[in-house]
Amino acid sequence: MQVDIGADIILTSYPGIISQVLQNLIDNAIDHGFPIGVNNPILKISATKQQGKINIELCDNGVGIDDEVRETLFDPFVTTGRSEGNTGLGLHLVHNWVTQMLKGKISVTSSDHGTCFSVEIPEKLVVEEQQN
Numbered sequence: 001m002q003v004d005i006g007a008d009i010i011l012t013s014y015p016g017i018i019s020q021v022l023q024n025l026i027d028n029a030i031d032h033g034f035p036i037g038v039n040n041p042i043l044k045i046s047a048t049k050q051q052g053k054i055n056i057e058l059c060d061n062g063v064g065i066d067d068e069v070r071e072t073l074f075d076p077f078v079t080t081g082r083s084e085g086n087t088g089l090g091l092h093l094v095h096n097w098v099t100q101m102l103k104g105k106i107s108v109t110s111s112d113h114g115t116c117f118s119v120e121i122p123e124k125l126v127v128e129e130q131q132n
Contacts, residue, residue, distance in 0.1 A: 004046040011054055013125040017101050024090045025058045025117050033062025033115055052123050053104075059116035070110055 011018070026043065034041040042061045047054055065073065074095035098106040104121035 002042065002044040004044065006048055009047055009049050009054060011121075011123060013121065014101055017097050018121075021094050021097055021102075021119065022056075022058070024094045028090060029058065029060040029062060029115070032065075033060045035063060038062060049123060053120050054123050056119040056121070057116055058119075059114060061114040064112045065108070065110040065115055070108060073108060074106075 022045070026045075029043050040061070044059050045056070046059075047056045049055075074091050076089055076092040095106055098104045098119055098121065102121045103125060104119060106117065106119050108118070109116050
């Protein structure tokens with residue numbers, strides 16, 4: 001894994017949600033992007049700051065996502081790994097966390113040379129305290 005995150009990045013947000021987003025994206029890359037036999041798998045996470053936004057990219061050099069699947073990737077129950085026990089909810093949850101909780105955007109590009117998820121979230125998000 002390669003990590004390239006600028007030292008100037010300070011994020012005020014929901015750390016647990018951001019951790020879950022990254023974990024799901026990493027798990028997806030490992031489970032779906034790198035089937036057995038892929039040589040030299042590379043997963044790169046990078047983050048940059050621009051105009052009050054943090055841009056996080058998670059890119060791999062895996063097998064890519066079929067066009068048909070990519071069009072519905074963030075819909076619930078979409079998976080190519082149902083036979084391995086996957087539910088197809090991981091990227092649906094990621095999309096909801098990014099767009100609703102983190103007030104951001106997520107997109108994906110893919111080819112047979114790899115996949116790249118781009119997440120854009122505000123640098124500073126007012127985190128509401130939970131009421132007990």
